[in-house]
Amino acid sequence: xxxxxxxxxxxxxxxxxxxxxxxxxxxxxxxxxxxxxxxxxxxxxxxxxxxxxxxxxxxxxxxxxxxxxxxxxxxxxxxxxxxxxxxxxxxxxxxxxxxxxxxxxxxxxxxxxxxxxxxxxxxxxxxx
Numbered sequence: 001x002x003x004x005x006x007x008x009x010x011x012x013x014x015x016x017x018x019x020x021x022x023x024x025x026x027x028x029x030x031x032x033x034x035x036x037x038x039x040x041x042x043x044x045x046x047x048x049x050x051x052x053x054x055x056x057x058x059x060x061x062x063x064x065x066x067x068x069x070x071x072x073x074x075x076x077x078x079x080x081x082x083x084x085x086x087x088x089x090x091x092x093x094x095x096x097x098x099x100x101x102x103x104x105x106x107x108x109x110x111x112x113x114x115x116x117x118x119x120x121x122x123x124x125x126x127x128x
Contacts (some may be wrong), residue, residue, distance in 0.1 A: 004087045008080025013060055013068025017080035018089070022060025028077070029065055036065075042074040049101050051083040053092055079104060 001021045010017040026033040026046065033046055050056045061081060065073045082101040085092045096102055110119040117123060 002051030003085045006080050006083040006087065008076040008078065008104075010073040010076040010079065010081065011068045011108060013072035013076040014066050015073065015076040015080040016064040017077065017084050018062040019081070019084040020060050020062075021058070024060065026061045026063070028063045033063075037070065037074055042070065045074045046077050046081070048078055048099070049085055049096060052095055052099060052101075053083075053085065075105065 004019045006017045006019070008017060034043060037043055037046065047056065050059075059109040061084075063077055063080070065077065067073075068076070078101060082096045086096065086102070093102075112119050115123075
């Protein structure tokens with residue numbers, strides 16, 4: 001099997017995922033994903049598509065992560081892994097879709113406007 005290449009995005013984080021057959025290693029930017037993502041919650045987010053389909057330990061995943069924060073990177077990685085699993089087998093699509101792993105979360109940070117301290121916050125109004 002040749003390497004399957006997919007991309008996942010969340011906020012400003014971009015995950016380029018390379019999936020090959022192997023023994024279940026997940027490498028993020030040259031490090032093990034458990035070293036890269038410190039909390040157990042983020043480990044759970046990354047493993048969600050694999051555990052849903054019951055195929056942990058079947059594929060090696062190599063990832064290049066760039067941009068965003070740690071949480072956005074984990075969710076971008078989840079989307080990239082889900083897309084790669086669909087390229088392997090189209091039968092994986094319905095369970096992944098029903099759990100919401102194929103939806104690119106469109107929420108982005110709103111830009112700051114001039115004459116305001118933040119995007120929506122206004123300076124205090126003074127009548128006199």
